[in-house]
Amino acid sequence: MKLFQVRKGQFVYFNNELHKVYGVKPMYKLSIHLIKLRDLSQHITNAASVERYIPREDDSFIFNHKVYTLRNNQKPAAGDLILINNPVPDTLDHYSLNEIETVEKIDSKGVITSDLNGIKHSEYLLMVPGRAPDSHPIDYKDMASVDENLDETETQIIHPYSDLSVQLGDVYKKKDHDVLIEAMVVAIRGHTVFLGGGLEIQHEELMNTDMWEFQYNPFNN
Amino acid sequence: MNINKFKENSVFILSLFLTLVFIVWGAFFTDNLTLVTNAVYNGSIDYLGWVYLGSTLFFVIFSIYLLFSKYGNIRLGRKNEEPDFSTGSWLAMLFGAGMGIGIVYWSVAEPVTHYTTPPYGKGFTVDAADTAMKFTFFHWGLHPWAIYTVIGLALAFFQYNKRLPASISSAFYPILGDKIYGPIGKTIDILSIFATVFGIATSLGLGAMQITSGMHAIFGIPDSLLIQLVVIIVGTVLFIISINTGLERGIKYLSNAAIILSLVIMVLILFVGPALTVIKVFFHTTGLYISDFLHMSLRLNPFGGGEWIASWTLFYWAWWIAWAPFVGMFIARVSKGRTIREFVVGVLIFPTLGTCLWMSVFGGSALEIVQAAGNHELAKQIAENVNLSIFTFFDRLPLSSLLSIIGFAVIAIYYITVADTATFVLGMLSEGGTLNPSNKIKMTWGVIQSAVAAVLLIAGGLDVLQTASIAAALPFAIILVFMCFSLLKGLESEIEIYRGKKRSVQHS
Structure with a gap:
């Protein structure tokens, strides 16, 4: 039992x-x-x-389709995700074990998350995008019985920030061009993105903010 | 000292210095302190009464205006933010935070004291009982909650919607702009901390007095100043341990327990006490309260004596105002994700009904015992020993020892949770509104607030407590009036953002 x-x-x-x-x-x-x-x-x-x-330093795992490595000694920046693995909430704070929050401000004693919780530096591990080579993957308990190759899953991770990955319906504007080009993403096949008007470009190119700029998505509101 | 470091910590250092001066004054020149507080007390009757009455009534009108205004749909936080707590537990927490120790302390004592010495008319009569309940509703009803609505809403709005630090000066951003980080903003913060320390010290003082009386009633421990000071010291040690060991999570459970126990005690009294009378009192007094609302709100008795008004109405208004930064911070913290309309209903209307119900249960049953039975001696006894009042009242009911023990537990738990939360709020306020106040600063405030409570008790008990909060809250009352205008300005700019967002969606 x-x-x-x-x-x-x-x-x-x-x-x-x-x-x-x-x-x-x-x-x-x-x-x-x-x-x-x-x-x-x-x-x-x-x-x-x-x-x-119990998650610890140098563990790596996939959270919401993106891979992260837990780090303890790195300073967070605004927009980073943290895993609150050692919560010591003050009386008026509202967070609990292993919550994943976004950093909004950093001061000498701790960070303030976008949910306006004050979290001391000793309470969290920073979630660094990407799977570091020295990391310990914890996605599966028993790696041997998993057919799927972890490296393969990694290549599926196109970009660590979801806001920056392409979605159907996104409207992009070309920046390095004199003529105004605004086009909507109409199809995605692998790494190739099809834009309205017959444009066909690579994902990396679309993500390059010097060349293309995301405008809005009329379906996400 | 390093100038930069001083600038960074100036709010903490100056407010600490002010409070320390007061403690030294009270500890070593106790007679002088009593003399000065008495002078302030008399001055407050003659000169300042109208300031308190006027501003507090203004807060009620302002809160009701917000309820029906076009700002009602603005959400505190992001537009799609979800509330952190369910509506039920949100209301329970608001109620517990706003009233805490006070409601247990005064719920029997106040109606009975008014009954023996009413503001007008003859004592020990049926009319006096009605007047007593009416004024109890008045002191615990819309006015205190309107004060909390204003400050809680201002703090929440500027913290969540404008993303400013969690300090009182942030609420003045629309008026002062970046000057909130300069000397003016810091002065506002220092005054608010000063008022808060006294508001909390008053509550802790009342709490310590009542805990001591409770131990006297239950365990037969002598009811003396020495024991009151021991209670304060033990309380201080307990919450310092909790700050240092991360037991603060336990404080959360404790405060939930206090709220549940309060409800249990209220329901128990309703069952073992005169339930029908309680219901009648609730309806009857609500009617009286509504019909005499304006009269009571502005009552100053210019051609007679003002002592009654000073020692009750003005004391309460001052205490609520002094207590407001603390409660406001708490209310703001638990109200993220509510709309302004929800907020006003939740902070102004529901708790008012709750306190009125509570007062009907306790006050109504107590008055039933003293009035219906013609038990005037008991009434005098309760009015003379206010600390013991609730335990004297429990003695007259069935299940008295159970009630006494639960009542004692509620008071003790409220004492420790208030002290603990107060250190956190004072730490935030004195470190420029950071959400990560350091433990050292929290502990400093913990010791200081206990010391202020102790000094006030040594200097003369309840009277000095009341007078000190009347004096300390006055500057903050004026700050609150300006805060209303600042809040309106901020809301106006927010509503423009809301409109702008809508338009851009339609066009795209």
Whole structure:
């Protein structure tokens, strides 16, 4: 019998993949509500089928389709994500274990997140985009049984910031051209992006802010 | 000292210095302090009463205006921000923060004291009982919550929508611009800290007095000044430990427990006490309160004596104002993601109903015991020993020892949570509105606020507590009036942003 108390916020392995517990409803048979970190999908299970993992420095994992490495000694910058692995909230703060928040301001004692929580430097690990070579991948509990190659998943990660990756319907304006060109993304195949008006360019080129500038997306509002 | 370092910490150093001067004055020249506070007290009756009455009524009108104004749909935070707390627990937290120790302290004492010495008319009569309940509703009703609405809304709005630091001076950004970071802004912050220290010290003083009385009633420990000071010292040590060991998470559970226990005690009294009378009192007094609202709000008695008004109405208004930066900061913190309309309903209307209900349960039952039974001796006894009032009242009800123990637990928990949260708020205010106040500064404020409470108790107990907060809150009352105008200006600019956003969506 497994006597393990699952708590909100813990990282756990479920079906060999890394999940985060976002809720525990003790009265139910399936009492553990999980969110899969890789794609933020929701799952439900019981305490016996999960196994706890405590994230530490130099671990790398995929969060919302992008890969990050946890670092302790690096200074965060505004816009970076942090994993609050050692929460010591002040009386008026509102955050808990393993929450992932965006840094808004940095001062000598800690950072202030976009949710306006004051978090001391000792309370979090910085999530640095990309999988560092010296890192320890924690996406799967048992690497051997995974057919999928981690390097392959890495190539799928086009850009660490979701706001900067291409979506259907995005309207871009060409910057290094005298004639005004504004075009909408109508199709994406692999790394090739098809824009309205028959333009066909590589993803890297579209992401180069000197050449193309994102305007707006009429479908996202 | 390094000039730059001084500039950075000037708010902390100057406000600490001011408070220390006061503590030294009170500890070593106690007679002189009593003399001066008495002079201030008398002066406040003659010269300052109208300032408090006028500004507080203005806050009520201003809050109600906001409720119906075009600004009602502005959300505190980002446009699509979700509230952090469910509506139920949000309301419970607001209620607990705003009233805390005070509501347990005064809920029996105030109606009964008014009943023995009413503001007008003869004491110990049915009319006196009505008047007593009416004025209790008045002192705990819309006015305090309007003060909190104004300051909480200003703090929340400038913090979440304008992304300014969490300090009182941020609320003056539309008027002062970048001067909020200069001497004017710092003066505002220093005055607000000074008022807050006294507001908190008053509450801690009342709390310590009541905890001591509670221990006297339950365990037979002597009810003396020495024990009150011991309570303050033990409380200080406890929350310093909690700051240093990360037990602060426990404080959160404690404050939730206090709110739940308060509700339990209220429901228990409703069951074992005269429930029907309580319901009648609630309806009857609500009617009286609404119909005499303006009369009470501006009542100054110019051709008679003003002592009653000074020692009750003015004291309460001053106490609420002194207490406001603390509660305002708390309210702002838990209200992210609410719209302004929700905010005003949640901070002004619901807690007012809640306190009125609470006062009906406690005050109504107590008055029933003293009036219906003609028990005038008991009324005198309660009015003379205010600290013990709630325990004296519990003694007359069934399940009295259970009620006493729960009541004592509620007071003790409120004491420790208020002291703990107060150190955090004072730390934020004195470090330029940072959300990461350092532990050293928090501990300094913890010791200081306890010391102020102790000095005030040594200098003469309740009277000095009341007088000190009347004096310390006055500059802050005026700051609050200006804050309303600043808030209006800020809201106006926000509504333009809202309109602008809509237009750009339609065009694209």
